[in-house]
Amino acid sequence: MAHFAYPEFNTKANKMISNDFLVIENLVKAYALPDGEKLVVLDGINLNVRSDEYISIIGHSGCGKSTLLKIVGGLEKATSGLVTLEGKEIRKPGAERMMVFQHYSLLPWLTVEENVRLAVDEVYKKASSKEKKQIVSEHLAMVNLTKAARQYPDEISGGMKQRVGIARALAIRPKMLLMDEPFGALDALTRGKLQRQVLEICEHSRLAVMMITHDVDEAILMSDRIILMKNGPNANIGEILEVPFAHPRDPHELRESKEYYDLRNHALDFLDRYFTQDE
Numbered sequence: 001m002a003h004f005a006y007p008e009f010n011t012k013a014n015k016m017i018s019n020d021f022l023v024i025e026n027l028v029k030a031y032a033l034p035d036g037e038k039l040v041v042l043d044g045i046n047l048n049v050r051s052d053e054y055i056s057i058i059g060h061s062g063c064g065k066s067t068l069l070k071i072v073g074g075l076e077k078a079t080s081g082l083v084t085l086e087g088k089e090i091r092k093p094g095a096e097r098m099m100v101f102q103h104y105s106l107l108p109w110l111t112v113e114e115n116v117r118l119a120v121d122e123v124y125k126k127a128s129s130k131e132k133k134q135i136v137s138e139h140l141a142m143v144n145l146t147k148a149a150r151q152y153p154d155e156i157s158g159g160m161k162q163r164v165g166i167a168r169a170l171a172i173r174p175k176m177l178l179m180d181e182p183f184g185a186l187d188a189l190t191r192g193k194l195q196r197q198v199l200e201i202c203e204h205s206r207l208a209v210m211m212i213t214h215d216v217d218e219a220i221l222m223s224d225r226i227i228l229m230k231n232g233p234n235a236n237i238g239e240i241l242e243v244p245f246a247h248p249r250d251p252h253e254l255r256e257s258k259e260y261y262d263l264r265n266h267a268l269d270f271l272d273r274y275f276t277q278d279e
């Protein structure tokens with residue numbers, strides 16, 4: 001790897017942290033409906049995300065969480081407003097922003113390592129075959145999938161598939177990970193294990209994360225801030241909660257603190273309030 005500029009995982013303490021890494025300003029997103037009307041989904045979103053920050057987005061179904069994530073991912077365009085990453089306007093998808101979806105999106109005719117390799121080939125065009133192989137194997141090891149490298153997606157469990165998706169996203173060395181309910185389809189035990197694995201990777205990496213979840217406990221465990229969205233249409237941010245717990249976090253320890261329950265109840269009350277308004 002001598003001539004290949006592939007950064008090591010650095011601790012957060014070693015890095016420059018920028019407060020205006022991702023900047024969302026007055027973001028409005030409207031969809032044209034078949035009857036000629038307009039559906040304004042997001043109406044005036046303002047948010048700054050630091051370059052090492054883990055952000056969760058919570059809100060009732062249809063409030064525009066996925067739409068917001070897709071705009072940051074460059075898969076959807078804003079109707080008005082501005083979204084910038086390190087000062088550059090986001091107009092299309094890019095390798096510095098990798099997406100992970102709830103339903104794994106692996107190619108079934110490729111093995112686990114080939115699925116990751118495909119993405120590495122696409123981005124590291126100048127790297128040698130040996131270097132690319134090393135990147136793939138490092139990232140499979142990171143999510144404990146070394147032994148499953150030669151298996152096909154239909155030969156592995158849902159949790160393993162999701163780990164392949166995460167390894168594939170991380171192997172590209174993105175600056176930002178965008179995850180749409182990444183643990184939503186997993187059983188409770190697998191979800192807990194994978195949450196801790198992702199948390200550990202994020203605690204040691206120079207990475208910003210934006211994650212959609214419906215699970216308040218998951219949001220508190222993983223995030224530095226929780227974005228609580230008001231209901232749509234014309235949704236915007238209702239509240240932003242700071243999660244005050246130091247890293248590394250242990251879910252059992254968290255659940256012993258009063259602060260944890262105060263935060264949890266606050267988020268649940270917010271969601272209840274909006275659910276009731278809608279009824």
Ligand SMILES: Nc1ncnc2c1ncn2[C@@H]1O[C@H](COP(=O)(O)OP(=O)(O)OP(=O)(O)O)[C@@H](O)[C@H]1O
Nearest residue numbers: 031032039041060061062063064065066067068232
């Ligand atoms: N391409 C589209 N064309 C028209 N309307 C759309 C389109 N995509 C999303 N919508 C509408 O925008 C609104 C927000 O959708 P979005 O998927 O962003 O919500 P969400 O908060 O992620 O919901 P959920 O929690 O159920 O996944 C919904 O009313 C949805 O029907």
